[in-house]
Amino acid sequence: MASYEARRLENIKRNESLVKGLGLRNGLRVESKDQSPQPAVVRHPSSKRPKLSTSQPTRISARIANATNKPNYSEDAGGDPSYTGRQSRRNASTSQQHKKEKLPLSPNLDLQPHKDIEALKAGWSSWVAVAELPTRDDEGNYHFESHPIFTPNKSPEAMIREGSFGGSYWRPLYSRRLRTTISDDWQELPTSWKDGISVERYLASPTYNPEVNKYGVACGQSIEEWEAAGWIDHRYDVRGWFQWYCRFWLGRRCEDDERQISRWRKCVGATGRWRRALLKKYVQNGVRTVTDEDDEVDEKKEVSPVVHQTCHHWAWEVRQEALDRFWSEGT
Template sequence: MVITDYEKQRLDNIKRNKKILDNLGINNKFLKVPGTSKKTNNKKRKYLEIDLDDLPRRKSPRLSRQKPEYGLLPDEFDASLTRSRELAKKEDLIKLNKIEQDDEEAYVIENYDQIEPLPTRDKDGVLHFRSHPQFKPNLTPKEMIQTGSFGGTFFRDVRSNITKKHLVGDDDLSEFPKEWMEGVDIEKMLKNDEYEESVNRYGVKAGQDLRDWENAGWIRSCDPRGWFQWYCRFYMGRRNGDDDRQVQRWSGVAGPNGRWKKDLVRKIVRSGKEYDDESVSAVVRQTLQHWAYKLSEQDYNALVSDV
């Protein structure tokens, strides 16, 4: 058989590449190299089959020095979570979680790390979440909606600067139990384009706007409307990579040593009035409501000596 110059060059290249792979320590059993003993009429092209786990890895010193901010969310949690869908009937979720639910429908969010049961509530009204025992709000999403929060604007139609998409209030509300909205004027108390102080439980303006939250870097694309959207989904059982950060934010506001909780207690002490006298700092009380918390007598007594 006459070997052409092209064929000779090809075989030389194959031998050279094989030598390089041998020097890299790649196991030959994962390597198939065509030879001259093969049938020449077989025109099917053969490829090198290499065990990728044996290949040397390139490591970047720059990347190894980088520290993630709060454990940044994976891509799969991005825009796909802006609208969630019902995935299972109530009885299916009960079977999945082995829990009992009496009053509320069961919803599951797409693209989640795991599903948790609804929280329990103790005799003092404190909510307890199995996955995050340090997180102890005492207002449910339903109570926040029913009594009036965020000036009625939280679920308005608005464009997100984070996802670069238009957020539709009806779509976002559709993932939550309808009973949360029973008796509520949705257009006024949830989808209002203009902030109305009269909507709020304490009749005052409190908190910042979505644009302020975005500019401050507090918003993640999995919950583009902000903390309350995260809380609604967390309450219903969704768990994802942003939970620890959001719980930490809550703790700084309304946790055991939360700055706004302590500020309210301090103002009550200075006023000489009772802990539940709503004439004392309605703005701080409304702010705490936006973080799913209402000052209790137990918490007031626990903090009164420290302020």
């Protein structure tokens, strides 16, 4: 045991001498005063790798740039004049676009609520026709002697019978500007326009039904939204564009005519944005013939039904002569 204890003590001394030579104390390295401390090394766990920072591309392909988003047309931006009963979901960019394209209001428009609502309502229906019904040319365009530049090719009656505004244009309408509900004004329409159709389905449906529309799709904004934006002149037509068109067709003339016709021209006139957009789609799709709905294949259904329905709401549809000219001249 004496020899074993002697060897053990000798080993302890040798190890202490070795530790001292390495500069360690209790297993830890002792830094000298003239030696600056080394920064600690932080190791990331293998499961969490640092993210690479990437920049967004600065160029957009032509295909993406030219892609057509689902339209949500403002009335004065040249889009669909109406549909009622659907809530609009506009993103920020669309809202900014509306603000940019918004036309100035009629200079004579009184934005304050009318005190005498009954007198105002009486004015809507007490007008007297001062102009004759329009004539029609060989291409199907209508001509109004008082306004030669206004040449729609759909009559109000045809628009109603073929299906427009989701069947809800003449539904009971609460005007926040006038603080009253307008209803039953569809009754002023000529009896011949309503014969044989369901008023509840085609005129005064409480909800918007896209299946009623000629092209089976929904588009546009509600009358409430146009009113909030200041696009309705309440002195004449509390429901906006189509109500104006019905009364203009029947011979009424008023101070709002120029504004409404100007809007029509920007939409579907000779150089109107939606007219040209639709004709361009025919060319892009290689479609040269406008077929009738009674035909076995209706090519109109294959070329942007939403833009077709929008143009239909503005009393215009593609006719063969217009399509032929666009194919040959691009106008």
